[in-house]
Amino acid sequence: MAAPTIATRGMKATRDAYGEALVEVARDHPQVVALTGDLRDSNRLEAFAAAFPDRFIECGIAEQNMIGVAAGLAACGRIPFVSSFAVFSPGRCYDQIRVLVAQPRLNVKLVSTHGGITVGEDGMSAQAIEELAMMRALANMTVIVPADATETRQVIRAIAGFPGPVYVRLGRAAAPLILDEAYRFVLGAARVLREGTDVALIACGIMVAEALAAAETLAAEGIEARVLNCATIKPLDEAAIVAAARETGAIVTAEEHTVLGGLGGAVCETVAAHHPVPVERVGIQDCFGESGTPRALMEKYGLTSSAIAAAARRAVSRKAG
Amino acid sequence: MQGPVDVRALEARAREFRKTILQVITRAGSGHPGGSLSAIDIITALYFHHLRHDPKNPTWPDRDRFVLSKGHACPAWYVVLAACGYFDPQHLWTLREINSILQGHPDMTRTPGVEVSTGSLGMGFSAAIGMALAGKQDGRGYRVYAMLGDGESQEGSIWEGALFAAHYGLDNLTAIVDRNGLQQTGPTEERLRLDPLADKWRAFNWDVCEIDGHDMAAIVGALERARTVVGRPQVIIARTVKGKGVSFIEGVVGFHGKALTKGELARALAELDGAAPKG
Numbered sequence: 001m002a003a004p005t006i007a008t009r010g011m012k013a014t015r016d017a018y019g020e021a022l023v024e025v026a027r028d029h030p031q032v033v034a035l036t037g038d039l040r041d042s043n044r045l046e047a048f049a050a051a052f053p054d055r056f057i058e059c060g061i062a063e064q065n066m067i068g069v070a071a072g073l074a075a076c077g078r079i080p081f082v083s084s085f086a087v088f089s090p091g092r093c094y095d096q097i098r099v100l101v102a103q104p105r106l107n108v109k110l111v112s113t114h115g116g117i118t119v120g121e122d123g124m125s126a127q128a129i130e131e132l133a134m135m136r137a138l139a140n141m142t143v144i145v146p147a148d149a150t151e152t153r154q155v156i157r158a159i160a161g162f163p164g165p166v167y168v169r170l171g172r173a174a175a176p177l178i179l180d181e182a183y184r185f186v187l188g189a190a191r192v193l194r195e196g197t198d199v200a201l202i203a204c205g206i207m208v209a210e211a212l213a214a215a216e217t218l219a220a221e222g223i224e225a226r227v228l229n230c231a232t233i234k235p236l237d238e239a240a241i242v243a244a245a246r247e248t249g250a251i252v253t254a255e256e257h258t259v260l261g262g263l264g265g266a267v268c269e270t271v272a273a274h275h276p277v278p279v280e281r282v283g284i285q286d287c288f289g290e291s292g293t294p295r296a297l298m299e300k301y302g303l304t305s306s307a308i309a310a311a312a313r314r315a316v317s318r319k320a321g
Numbered sequence: 322m323q324g325p326v327d328v329r330a331l332e333a334r335a336r337e338f339r340k341t342i343l344q345v346i347t348r349a350g351s352g353h354p355g356g357s358l359s360a361i362d363i364i365t366a367l368y369f370h371h372l373r374h375d376p377k378n379p380t381w382p383d384r385d386r387f388v389l390s391k392g393h394a395c396p397a398w399y400v401v402l403a404a405c406g407y408f409d410p411q412h413l414w415t416l417r418e419i420n421s422i423l424q425g426h427p428d429m430t431r432t433p434g435v436e437v438s439t440g441s442l443g444m445g446f447s448a449a450i451g452m453a454l455a456g457k458q459d460g461r462g463y464r465v466y467a468m469l470g471d472g473e474s475q476e477g478s479i480w481e482g483a484l485f486a487a488h489y490g491l492d493n494l495t496a497i498v499d500r501n502g503l504q505q506t507g508p509t510e511e512r513l514r515l516d517p518l519a520d521k522w523r524a525f526n527w528d529v530c531e532i533d534g535h536d537m538a539a540i541v542g543a544l545e546r547a548r549t550v551v552g553r554p555q556v557i558i559a560r561t562v563k564g565k566g567v568s569f570i571e572g573v574v575g576f577h578g579k580a581l582t583k584g585e586l587a588r589a590l591a592e593l594d595g596a597a598p599k600g
Contacts, residue, residue: 054458060488062481065447069485072451075429075437076459096478099441100448104429 008209009150009177014170015113017149019044021156022081023051029160031079035070037063042172043083043113063088067096067108074106079160085119086112086128086169090135101165102138108165110135111156115145115169116256117284117301118206118294127289128169133261135167136234142166142187143234145255145263147208148177151231154185162187169205171256173294176209179229190237196224199312200244200251204230204263206303207254207282213305218312225312236266238274245275250315252280254308259283278318280311326370328537333597335365335537338404339566340593341413342396347586349417352425355576357397359501359534359561360468364389366540367466368401376406379433385463386436386452390445391470391499392426393578399423399432407434443476446496450486453494453554464548468497472504475513480525486554487526494554495547496527499534501563505577522556534559567592 026032026048033055034048040058049056057073059066063084070080082089089112090097101108112128119126135143144159144166146152152170159166183191190202194215203211208229215225226248228240245251251271253264264281271279284301298304338361346352364387368374372385389398396416403410408422415421422431426440436452439445449467456463473479486494500518502509509515522529528550532539540559547555563577564570567589570581581589 057454059485060481062478062485064443064478065450065481065485068444068447068478068482069451069454071437072448072453073455074451075448076452076455078455095441096444096447099438100444104438 009180011174012149012177013172013174014146014149014152015044015172017152018111018113018156018170019047021153022048025157025160026052026055029079031077032160033057033073033078033080035059035066035080035082037061037066037084037088039084042085045083063092064096067093068100070108071100071106074108079107079109081109081111083111083113085126086115086131087126090131090167091128094134098138102140105140105164107163109159109168110166111168111170113170114172116171116205117289117297117303118171118173118256120173120294120297121291123291124288129256129258129284129289132169132233132255132257132263133265136261136266140165141234142232144232145169145204146185146231147205147229148175148179150177150179150181150183151185155231158185158187171206175206178209178212185231188232188235188237190228190230190232190240192226193229194225194227196226197248198223198225198250199316200226200228200248201254201308201312202228202230202241202244202251202263202267203254204233205256207256210303210305211254211308214308214312217305217309223312223316230263233263233266236270238270241267241270242274245271245277249319250278252282252308252311252315254282256303257283258286260286278315280315282308282311326538326541328541331365331369331537334369334404335362336566336593336597338365338397338400340590341400343567343581343586343589345400345413345416346396346580347583348414349580351417351578351580352396353393353578354570354581355503355563355573356391356394356470356499356501358565358567358570359563360391360394360499361397362535362537363468363497363499363540363559364397364401366537366544368405370541371544372466373463376434379407383461383463386449386465388437388439388445388449388465388467389427390439390449390467391442391473392439392445394499395427398427402432402434405434408432442470442473443478446479447482450482450491450494453486453491454489456493457491464493464495466495466497468499471498471500471502471509471515471518474498474515474518483522483525483527490552491554492550492552495544496554496556498556498558499561500558501561503563503572503574503577507574519558522558526553528553528555529558530555531558531560534561535565566596
């Protein structure tokens with residue numbers, strides 16, 4: 001059976017939206033500067049570099065120093081947007097982020113592209129599938145995974161005006177545009193994209209589109225799924241999570257990330273503390289990725305609407321009474 | 322500050338600072354006396370002669386910045402900051418205590434005058450580079466000084482920063498390497514060889530100057546000279562002695578991260594008092 005489809009407005013990579021949005025944001029915020037480690041093309045910063053050559057800082061392939069330079073710039077009033085691949089930042093510079101950025105709450109925006117397994121053919125070493133857990137573990141850090149390019153544009157604008165350290169994970173591949181122009185990102189808020197009372201599908205990033213598709217499948221079976229776009233993983237919208245637990249009695253989380261310590265982990269912590277209900281976690285099951293097309297990897301590693309629908313059926317069957 | 326240098330007065334200050342450093346570390350019960358004593362002459366010269374700074378206005382945008390990248394030597398820095406008036410010297414006796422403004426390693430959120438948090442090696446240097454870059458971009462005349470440990474120079478990020486600062490021609494940046502030759506468990510040259518250290522910095526396209534890091538006139542002269550260099554960052558490699566000023570600490574690996582006992586402290590203070598010029 002073919003996977004169900006949802007209405008989309010075309011395809012666009014979140015990193016493309018980042019590059020466009022940062023140019024717009026920089027016009028309004030003269031303190032914004034952009035740093036990259038020899039990835040101006042991949043990070044989509046070439047337009048920024050052309051528009052603001054004096055505010056574009058090439059750091060070379062030296063991520064540890066790049067974070068330190070950003071911290072020093074922030075200490076002098078700049079708003080540095082620091083970009084790399086998500087495996088390298090935070091992976092190559094975690095201690096710098098911890099000591100120089102997070103603890104002193106310096107106003108550094110860490111925006112990494114090529115997050116998740118859909119990096120694809122470059123394989124395991126290029127696929128960041130743990131960094132949300134790493135960043136969520138840092139006190140003072142805000143962690144955001146936009147669902148699509150429309151949301152990414154709003155996220156970049158929002159964080160430029162938000163004082164303090166932020167990590168944003170973006171993707172490499174073109175992804176469905178699922179949010180309309182009326183959608184409003186609010187930092188720290190999970191947004192209900194579809195109402196339902198039988199189960200709640202709580203997703204971030206590209207898995208929001210899969211969750212919406214899964215909800216279509218489930219509706220055909222008589223299961224009404226609520227879909228939440230939980231773009232802000234930290235601080236988590238605990239009120240929305242607890243309301244979903246209370247009102248649906250079963251939860252599925254879905255993320256392009258290990259199920260340990262990311263969105264699934266965060267939701268489990270909140271639900272266990274405030275309103276325990278069955279939770280099924282869709283994500284990468286404590287293993288590493290490999291080369292392949294993004295779609296083939298999503299199929300093999302269980303990051304699909306059908307995997308979410310199956311998890312929802314399990315969650316519903318586990319409901320008490 | 323600046324103006325005519327009174328070398329004797331700087332030496333007298335540094336001698337008193339050595340005593341206070343050892344006292345506050347013993348009071349705390351832990352800390353790093355060896356690297357504090359190797360660094361104190363340089364930090365004294367910076368704050369009491371060279372830096373443009375205003376302790377009453379620690380966020381003055383045009384101030385010179387000092388970053389202690391070898392953050393474990395912070396007792397030396399704290400003693401100097403207190404003497405300058407950045408905070409009440411009474412705080413020195415709370416070093417490393419719960420709720421103290423003086424943490425075991427420098428914390429910019431707690432201590433007036435601390436520009437950037439350090440303690441994890443190799444990081445403060447990069448932050449200092451960012452500050453120097455911001456100063457260049459803003460057209461502000463301030464200078465940035467970063468003190469590195471020689472052991473710290475084994476961190477790869479130091480050399481990332483060295484590449485970056487030279488690439489951008491940050492001539493408002495001066496690094497000072499406290500070349501005391503020892504790291505936590507032994508001589509630097511036995512743990513991971515650094516020499517020829519000056520040649521490495523030259524190869525990275527820095528202006529290099531080597532001095533005796535306990536010769537106050539030489540320290541002041543090297544800092545003045547660095548200020549005149551155009552187009553390149555400067556490094557002052559200061560040959561120092563770990564634990565300088567106290568015979569039984571000098572060059573002893575075991576005093577890298579250990580407080581003196583009360584008995585050892587009494588002997589050390591007597592030695593330092595005995596070293597003061599008579600009359």
